[in-house]
Amino acid sequence: MSALGELWHIVKKDVRQSKWVLGAFVVLAIAATLGAVSAENLAGGRLQLAAVLMIVTGPVAAATIVQTDSPTRADAFWASKPFRRSVMLAAKLALVAAVLLLVPLLGQWLGLIAFDVPRDEQASILLASAGMYGFVLLLAMFLAALTPELRSFLLAVVAFLIAALAMGIALSGDEGSAWGESGMRTLAGVIGLIGVVSLLALLYLRRGLRRVRTLGVAALILLLAGTVSSSGPGPSRVVVPDSARTAAGSPGISIEVRDTAKIRREGRFRLRITLTGASGNQRYRLDHARARFFLHNGTTTEMPLWVFGPTVLRAGNLVLPGVPTVHDDMERFSGPSADRDQVVLGDIRRAVSGGVDSVRVTGDLTLVRPRVFATLPLRTGASVLRDGQSTRVVGLNLDGTDDILRLSTKAVGKASSDQDWTNDAAGPKLYLVNEQRHEGIALQRTNSGSNMGLLVLPGASVHQGTVNYRLPDDDDPSLPTLDGAWRQGATLMLVNWEDGPSVPVSAASVPLPPEVRGARRGPPIMTGSASASLRAHR
Amino acid sequence: MSGVIEASHLTYRYGRTAALDDLSVTVPEGALYALIGPNGSGKTTLLQIVMGLRRPSAGRLTVFGVHHDSLTRQQRAEIGYIAEGQRLPQWMRVQELEAYLAPLYPTWDRALATDLRERFELDPQKSIGALSRGGQMKAALLCALAPRPKLLVMDEPFTGMDVLVKDELVHGLLETAGQEGWSVLLCSHDVGELELLADWVGFLDHGRLSLSESVESLRARFKRVEARMADEGAARSLQPAADWMSVERAGARVSFITAHGDVERDERLRALLPQATDVEIHDASLRELFIALATSASRRAVKEVAA
Numbered sequence: 001m002s003a004l005g006e007l008w009h010i011v012k013k014d015v016r017q018s019k020w021v022l023g024a025f026v027v028l029a030i031a032a033t034l035g036a037v038s039a040e041n042l043a044g045g046r047l048q049l050a051a052v053l054m055i056v057t058g059p060v061a062a063a064t065i066v067q068t069d070s071p072t073r074a075d076a077f078w079a080s081k082p083f084r085r086s087v088m089l090a091a092k093l094a095l096v097a098a099v100l101l102l103v104p105l106l107g108q109w110l111g112l113i114a115f116d117v118p119r120d121e122q123a124s125i126l127l128a129s130a131g132m133y134g135f136v137l138l139l140a141m142f143l144a145a146l147t148p149e150l151r152s153f154l155l156a157v158v159a160f161l162i163a164a165l166a167m168g169i170a171l172s173g174d175e176g177s178a179w180g181e182s183g184m185r186t187l188a189g190v191i192g193l194i195g196v197v198s199l200l201a202l203l204y205l206r207r208g209l210r211r212v213r214t215l216g217v218a219a220l221i222l223l224l225a226g227t228v229s230s231s232g233p234g235p236s237r238v239v240v241p242d243s244a245r246t247a248a249g250s251p252g253i254s255i256e257v258r259d260t261a262k263i264r265r266e267g268r269f270r271l272r273i274t275l276t277g278a279s280g281n282q283r284y285r286l287d288h289a290r291a292r293f294f295l296h297n298g299t300t301t302e303m304p305l306w307v308f309g310p311t312v313l314r315a316g317n318l319v320l321p322g323v324p325t326v327h328d329d330m331e332r333f334s335g336p337s338a339d340r341d342q343v344v345l346g347d348i349r350r351a352v353s354g355g356v357d358s359v360r361v362t363g364d365l366t367l368v369r370p371r372v373f374a375t376l377p378l379r380t381g382a383s384v385l386r387d388g389q390s391t392r393v394v395g396l397n398l399d400g401t402d403d404i405l406r407l408s409t410k411a412v413g414k415a416s417s418d419q420d421w422t423n424d425a426a427g428p429k430l431y432l433v434n435e436q437r438h439e440g441i442a443l444q445r446t447n448s449g450s451n452m453g454l455l456v457l458p459g460a461s462v463h464q465g466t467v468n469y470r471l472p473d474d475d476d477p478s479l480p481t482l483d484g485a486w487r488q489g490a491t492l493m494l495v496n497w498e499d500g501p502s503v504p505v506s507a508a509s510v511p512l513p514p515e516v517r518g519a520r521r522g523p524p525i526m527t528g529s530a531s532a533s534l535r536a537h538r
Numbered sequence: 539m540s541g542v543i544e545a546s547h548l549t550y551r552y553g554r555t556a557a558l559d560d561l562s563v564t565v566p567e568g569a570l571y572a573l574i575g576p577n578g579s580g581k582t583t584l585l586q587i588v589m590g591l592r593r594p595s596a597g598r599l600t601v602f603g604v605h606h607d608s609l610t611r612q613q614r615a616e617i618g619y620i621a622e623g624q625r626l627p628q629w630m631r632v633q634e635l636e637a638y639l640a641p642l643y644p645t646w647d648r649a650l651a652t653d654l655r656e657r658f659e660l661d662p663q664k665s666i667g668a669l670s671r672g673g674q675m676k677a678a679l680l681c682a683l684a685p686r687p688k689l690l691v692m693d694e695p696f697t698g699m700d701v702l703v704k705d706e707l708v709h710g711l712l713e714t715a716g717q718e719g720w721s722v723l724l725c726s727h728d729v730g731e732l733e734l735l736a737d738w739v740g741f742l743d744h745g746r747l748s749l750s751e752s753v754e755s756l757r758a759r760f761k762r763v764e765a766r767m768a769d770e771g772a773a774r775s776l777q778p779a780a781d782w783m784s785v786e787r788a789g790a791r792v793s794f795i796t797a798h799g800d801v802e803r804d805e806r807l808r809a810l811l812p813q814a815t816d817v818e819i820h821d822a823s824l825r826e827l828f829i830a831l832a833t834s835a836s837r838r839a840v841k842e843v844a845a
Contacts, residue, residue, distance in 0.1 A: 006642075017629055075623045077625050077627060079589070080591065080619040082611050082615035082643065206607075207590055207591060
C-alpha cells in the first residue's frame with residue numbers, strides 16, 4: 001500500500017468514525033455561509049449563532065480526529081499496527097485542513113464575494129482567517145494529542161483559557177519592561193509555536209516519548225506569553241511622504257485666541273483654528289491637536305485640545321462629482337475655521353493664570369478625500385452591494401417632518417468598523433443629490449442600532465444595523481426645496497471619506513492679549529500662522 | 539541462544555517507581571515464552587516496550603535482531619499484538635475491521651481470517667462495541683493471527699473468553715505456532731493455560747526477572763514433595779529448609795516445593811524427613827511454581843537456589 005493510499009485509507013476511516021461531529025460541523029458551516037452571503041440579518045441572527053457554534057465545534061472535531069488514533073495512549077489500536085507514523089500524522093492534518101479549515105474558508109470566501117469585497121482584501125482576509133482558525137485547530141490537535149480522551153481534552157481547553165486569561169492579566173501592566181517589548185513576546189510566541197508544532201509531529205513520529213506533557217505545557221506557556229500579552233497595534237497613522245512636508249504654499253493652520261480673560265476666571269478660553277492655503281474642495285482633519293503655553297516665568301506647559309478631535313476643516317464647499325454645492329452637516333464639516341471653547345483645568349490652569357506670553361498649537365493635518373462608492377435610486381427597496389457594504393433603503397418618507405430615510409446596512413471587511421454605517425465618526429456619508437440642478441444635501445443621521453457579528457470565521461468582521469436620516473434644519477435659507485420636481489431627479493449618493501496623507505502642523509499666537517499676559521501690557525488679539533504645510537491633493 | 543526478542547538492562551520508570559529494573563531477557567526464536575508474575579510486576583510494560591508503545595528509560599531492546607526503534611514497516615507487519623486493554627474501534631463492524639487492517643499486512647491470510655471468524659463465532663456484521671468482552675478479545679485475536687505473524691505478543695489474551703473457546707484457542711495456537719514456527723511472547727494470569735502453551739517461562743517480580751528458563755528445565759528442577767509424617771505433631775515440629783517453598787501442613791501431611799530436581803537422591807532432604815512414612819515426589823506445576831515464587835519468602839529462597 002502506497003503512502004498516499006494509506007493516507008486515504010486512514011482519512012476514510014476517520015471520516016466514518018467522526019461522521020457525526022464532522023457532519024454537524026459541515027451543517028453549521030453551511031448555515032453560517034448562508035448567513036454570510038445574505039445581505040440581510042437572516043433568521044434574527046440564528047445564522048450568526050451557527051457561525052459561533054461552528055467555530056466552537058471545530059476544535060472538538062479536531063480533537064476527536066486526533067484521539068481516535070491517539071499518539072500518546074499506549075493502548076491506542078493503531079500504534080501496534082504497521083501504519084507509517086508520518087502518514088498517520090499527515091492523514092490527521094489533511095482531514096482537519098480539508099474539512100475543518102477549508103470548508104468554512106470556502107464559506108468565508110463566498111461571503112466576501114457576495115459583499116463585493118475587493119479581491120486583494122479578500123486574499124488578505126482569507127489568509128488572516130486561515131491563520132487564526134488554523135492556529136486554533138492546531139492548538140486543539142495538540143491538546144487532544146496530550147490528553148487521553150475528550151473529557152480531559154475539554155478540561156485542558158478550560159485550563160488553557162483560564163491560563164490565557166491569568167497570563168493576560170499578569171502581563172497587561174508589563175508594557176514598559178523588557179518583557180513588554182514586543183520583540184521578546186514575539187520570540188516567546190514563535191518558540192512556543194515551533195514547540196507545539198514540533199511536539200505534535202514528534203508525538204506521532206516517535207511513539208512512547210517521555211515527559212511529553214511537561215514539554216507540551218512549557219510550549220503552551222511560551223505560546224501564551226507570546227500571544228496573549230501582545231497588545232494591539234497603536235492608533236493608525238498615515239505615513240507622511242517627505243515630499244508632502246516640503247511643498248511650499250500648501251495647507252496649514254493659523255490660530256486665534258479669544259476670551260482669554262476667562263482662563264483665570266472660568267478656566268476656559270476661545271480658540272479658533274483656521275485652515276490656510278488649502279484649495280477649495282479639500283477637506284482636512286486635525287488629529288492629535290495640542291496647545292503649548294509659553295509662560296511668563298520662562299517655562300512651558302501643554303494640554304491636549306480634545307474638542308478638535310473629530311473636527312474636519314474644509315477650505316470651501318464640499319465638492320462631489322457633478323455637484324458643486326452641497327448643503328453640509330455643519331457639525332462635522334465646519335468650514336475653513338473651527339471655533340471652540342477650550343477648558344483649562346488643574347495645574348495647567350494655575351500655571352496659565354500666572355501669565356502667558358504665547359500659545360502654540362500643534363497637530364497632524366490629514367487630508368480626507370471623498371470616494372463615491374454607490375448611487376442609489378430614491379425609492380424603498382433600492383439596494384447596493386459594493387466594497388464589502390450592503391445597503392438597502394427600507395423606509396422613505398420625503399414628505400414627513402422627522403426622519404425621511406431608513407437604511408438597513410451590513411458592512412463586511414477586514415476592519416468593517418471603518419465602514420460601519422452606524423459609526424458616525426468613520427462610517428459612510430449619505431447625500432441627496434440632484435445632478436440636473438447641481439445641488440446636494442448632506443443627510444444627518446438621527447439614530448442607529450447595530451450589532452457586530454461574524455462572517456463565517458474570525459478575520460473578517462461584520463457590522464449590521466439600521467440607520468435613520470433626516471434633512472438639515474429647515475431654517476437654513478440655502479437649503480433647496482425638496483418639491484416633487486427636485487425629488488424626481490434625485491438620487492442617494494453613498495460616500496466614504498478616506499484618509500489621505502497627513503503632516504504635522506503648528507501655529508503660534510504671539511503675543512497673547514494682556515488679560516492673559518498678566519501685568520504686562522500688549523497689543524489686542526493677534527494671530528499666528530502655519531509653520532508646516534501639506535502638499536495640496538486634488 | 540539467538541533470541542527473537544533480546545532485552546538488555548532494560549529499565550522503565552513511572553516517575554520514581556521502576557516498573558522494569560535493569561531487566562535482561564531473551565525470548566528464543568520459535569519459543570512460546572510465558573511471562574508470569576504478580577500484578578504490577580512489569581509484564582504489560584515490557585510487552586508495550588517490545589511493541590514500541592513505550593520508550594525505555596534505559597537499556598536496549600532488539601526485535602528480530604534490530605533495535606526496536608529501527609524496525610521497518612515490513613518487520614512491524616510481522617508482529618501480531620493483542621492486549622486486554624487495547625482500544626478497538628468500537629464503531630467498526632467485524633468485517634470492516636478486517637478490511638481496514640488487511641491492506642497493511644502483505645501476509646494477511648483472508649482464508650485464515652474467515653476460518654478464525656467462524657471458529658470464534660463472530661458475526662461479521664456486528665459492531666465491535668456490541669460484542670462481549672470475550673468477543674472483542676476474539677476479534678483482536680483474529681486481527682493478530684490473520685497476518686500469520688512471525689512474532690506474536692499477547693497480553694492477557696484469554697480475558698473474558700469462555701472455557702470452550704479458550705481451550706480451542708490454546709490448542710489452535712499450539713498447533714499453528716508449532717507448524718508456522720511462530721515465536722510467542724505471552725503474559726497471562728491464567729497460569730493453567732500457560733502450562734499447556736508455554737515452552738519457556740519467565741517470572742517477573744517488581745520489574746526484575748527472577749527466573750527465565752524452559753518449561754522442561756523447570757520441570758526437571760522444581761519438584762513438589764508430599765510427605766506423610768508419623769503423626770500430626772511430627773508434621774508440626776518439622777523445620778522447613780531454607781530452599782523449601784509453599785510449605786503446607788494438613789494433619790500429618792507436609793508438602794512443599796523444592797528447587798532440587800534430584801530430590802530423590804538428596805541426602806539433606808532425607809535427613810530432614812526422618813519420620814516420614816511416605817514421600818511422593820511430582821513435577822511442580824506452573825501454577826504451583828507461580829504461587830511459590832510469588833511469595834516473597836519463597837522468592838528469596840529460589841533466588842539463592844537459582845544463583
